[in-house]
Amino acid sequence: VKEKTVRNQIKSKVGRYYSEDTIKSDIQSILGLNSFENVEVAVDTATWRVTFQVKEKPYIRNINFKGNKKISTGKLKEEIPLKEKEFFDNAKLEESKTKILSLYADKGYADAKLEVYPTIDENTNQMTISFLITEGNRIVIGSINLEGVKAFKPKKILKLMKTKPKKVFKEETLQTDLKEIEKFYKNNGYIQVKVGEPQISYNPQRTLMNISIPIDEGPKYKIGQITFSGNTVYTEQELRKALTVKPGQIYHDEDFQETRQALVELYSDKGYLHSQIEPEFNPHPDTGIMDINFSITEGPIVYLGKLYVDGLTSTKEFVIRREVTLKEGDVFAAPKIRRSLEKIYNLGFIDSVEPEIQPTDKPEVMDLVLNIAEGKPGVLSAGAGYSSIDQLVGTLQLQHINLFGRAERLNLLWEFGARKQNYEIDWTEPWFLNRPMSLGLGLFNTERVRDYGSVLSAYTEGRKGASVRVGPRLSDYLSLLFSYTYEEVHVFNVDQAVNAGIPAGQPLNVTETNDVSSSILGQVIWDTRDNIFDPSRGNRQSLSTQLSGGPFGGNINFVKPIAQSSWFFPSFWKFVFTLNGTFGMIQNFGSSTDVPIYERFYVGGAETIRGYQYREIGPANGGKMMLVFNAEYKFPIVQEKKRTILQGAFFFDLGNAWTSANDFSWEIGEAENKLHAGVGFGIRFTTPVFPLRLDWGYGLNHKPGEEQSQFYFTIGNIF
Known part of the structure; x- marks a missing residue:
């Protein structure tokens, strides 16, 4: 060991005051190098010269193995902590001996014996260690x-x-x-x-x-009477509702422990964190009946003392605190903790939240520490994709969901291809003026070539405009959304063949237009999902109405109500069954003689009924009424940090669009007005910043000559 290396470890320096504490610390620092057996200090009090006298550990030159036939020397050297060209460490030697015997035991040589022969060259202080192994019989x-x-x-x-x-x-x-x-x-x-x-x-x-x-084995027991003692907060009837085991059932220990935990959680829901639920068993071996009494010690109600947030690197602390439903001084209720954790995860840029409850000097007061691990809040992505709608499309996107560490969202998107050009800028502040109300602004400019039958360029649709939206949250589950959108819509390059009905036998009836749409939208949302990015339980209900024209100007007048209901049911392990239903209508009014083709409902494709081409189902020029059902059964494939990153899904879709309610039919079939069904499977890349879907769908109600199946590669979830 070089002298410089040792000097760098000590704090005693020439010119500094002599200190016994510093000397003791220096000795420990030198020993911490793991290169010395002993360190002594000599002090000349006349000159205050300090001398550190060290004795180096032997340096391991060679490690040899003898008698090993079943395990190679290379494998043994790799597995043991003792290494050549390092200083000898007796603790590592003992660990190495244990490891060698363990390796042999794993192969069945439990009787293996081991002897160690170390030799030291006194001139060089270098050591050779020889392990002599007697393997014995394999057992x-x-x-x-x-x-x-x-x-x-x-x-x-x-x-x-x-x-x-x-x-x-x-x-x-x-x-x-x-x-x-x-x-x-x-x-x-x-x-x-x-x-x-x-x-x-x-x-x-x-x-x-x-x-x-x-x-x-002992006797086999069925559950007899279940009684409770010590309960004052809940009645016996209320406690019985929490039981998952019933009298007359064969005793099942795991089910019983679940019942006990359910009772503990019931008390935690009201802040009784110190409650103790102890089962008392009264067996009757002659009848095979086991009576059970739950002895309950309720304890005091616990209140939240201080809330601490640890682990943040870029996020402002108030961003986390404002999502916590439980406030300092509130009853420490478990449901509020669970909901707070869900809201924090739903920010999208938090990888994990570990709550830690800490006692205080008062038994009725507990502090809460939220240990946060942040994820990546932004991504710059570039790629290319192919769809039956737009064919080859390139994408460049910059998305950030925690801008300035304040949970603001910014999305910049550019999609480009021969049939589509799209530019989008969108910004959202989730807590405008530090209130539970979002504010959002958006700009967009899209130009897309639409097809019809065999005509790939039936017409071109251009839309550009801006929107502003405000979303007050009335509670953890109930929110409103109001938005205003101004857009200019240009329909041009119309191929007159589609109006003559040449490719598909039905006229499309589209004309070149330059329209202005000025609309407001109001929406009521009820959302109890545990995770908005990858729900496993809960539901989301929404009812919206869009009103264009009238007092808001523009030359497009319509009203468009849409209702959507989504439900999520946990299955075994982390499998999730989901159901979704969407119903919409649109009606023109005032000076508008009909609903524009670009505002109508179109069914078929990745967002509605999979197994069909985009807009393949229903009237060619769109419907004024739409009904879609979706069912999915999702299961995890890859998980990371308690989150599902990659999941698979089986799905069933059903629906259609109609020109009027008179055309509606509950029948399933090939006819234009009948419901069409599709089945298939897919995979999902479930990240909050960039969710992707790859689906394969098979249509069950195609007409002869139509493609039976479709692949879809899309961004975002279907519901």
Whole structure:
């Protein structure tokens, strides 16, 4: 070790005051290099000269292995913490010995012996370490005997175990198996089961291990009376509603623990965080009945003392605090904590939130610490995609969902291709003037070539304008949205063949226009979803009405109400079943003799009924009434940091659009006015910043000659 390296570790310097505490600290710093066995200090009080006398640890030159045949020298050197060309460390030597024996035990050589022979060259202080290994015989499990098993076939119990004949014995695996056996019995009514200590024996050659496991099953019990004691906050009837087990059922330990936890959560909902729910079992072996009494110690109501937010790097602390429903001094109610965590996750740029409850000097007051891990709030993406609507389209997008650390959202989008040019700028402030009310501004300029039948360029539709929106939130679940949009709509390059009905047999009736639309939209939203980006439970209901023209100007007059209902149901593990229904109508009024073609409803494609081309279902020139149903069954494929990143989905879609209510039909079929259905599957890349969908749909009600299936690659969720 170079002298400079040691000097860099000490704080004692020439010209500084001598300090015993500093000297002691310096000794520990030098030892912290892990290069020295001993450090002593000599002090000349006449000159105050300080000398650090150090003794280096031996330097490991070589590590040798002898007697190893079943495990290579390279593998052993790789696995042990002791390394060549490092200073010797006795603790690492002991760890290495344990590791070597463990490696052999994993391969069945539980009788392996190990001897260590270190030699030191006194002149160079370099060490050679030799490991002498006696491998012995390989031992595998010969048999497993279950003693006392009467209620079940032994094979049923053995299937629960990962310890099996002909496999290498592992103590930790056997201990896990014993717990699994006990759990199995307790989940089948044998609450008093006792799984004893396994007895192990060997054959004379010590190559086979025989394991005998004693099991005292005890009686099988059904649940008898369930009573409660000590409860004052809840009535017995209210407590019974929380039970998931009922009298007469065979005792199932996991279900019982869920019931106990449900009672704990019931008290937590009202702030009784110190409540204790202790079951008292009263068995009747002669009848096989187990009466259970829940002894309840309610404790005091707990209030929130201080709220702390830790872990933020770029986000302002008030952004997190304003999402917390629970305020300092409030009753520490568990539902408010859960909802607060959901709201924080719904910001989109938070990877994890870990709540930590800390006691104070008052038992009725608890502090709450929110440990936050931030994610990536923005992304710059460029790519290309293909769809049956726009064919090849390039995309350049800059999106930030935590602008300036204030949770503001900014989206810049440019889509370009032979059939589509689109520019969008959108900004949203979620808490305008520090109130629960969003403010948003948007600019857009889109030009898209529309097709009709075999005519790929039936007409071109251009739309440019601006919008402003305000969204007051009345509660955690209820919100309103008001928006005003001004846009200029230009329909041009009309191919007159489509008006003659040449490609599809039905005239499109589209004319070149230069329209101005000035509209307001009002929307009521009820949203109880746990996660707005990837919901697993809850629902979202919305009712909106758009009014264009009339007192707001422009030459386009229509009213357009739309109702949407989405439901999310958790299934087993993290599978989620989702249902969605959308109904819309549009009606012209005033000087407008009809609804413009570009404002009508079009069904078919990635956003409505998959398995069909865009706008393939219903009237060619769009409908004035629309009804769509969607069902999806989603399941996780890849998860990261408790979030699903990639998921799969099976889906079923059903719907149509009609010119008027008189054309509506509940029948499913190929006819234009009948409901059309599609099925398929897809994958979702579920990120808050850039959600992607890749779906394959198969249409069930195509006419002869139409394409039966379609692929879709889109941004955003269908509902």
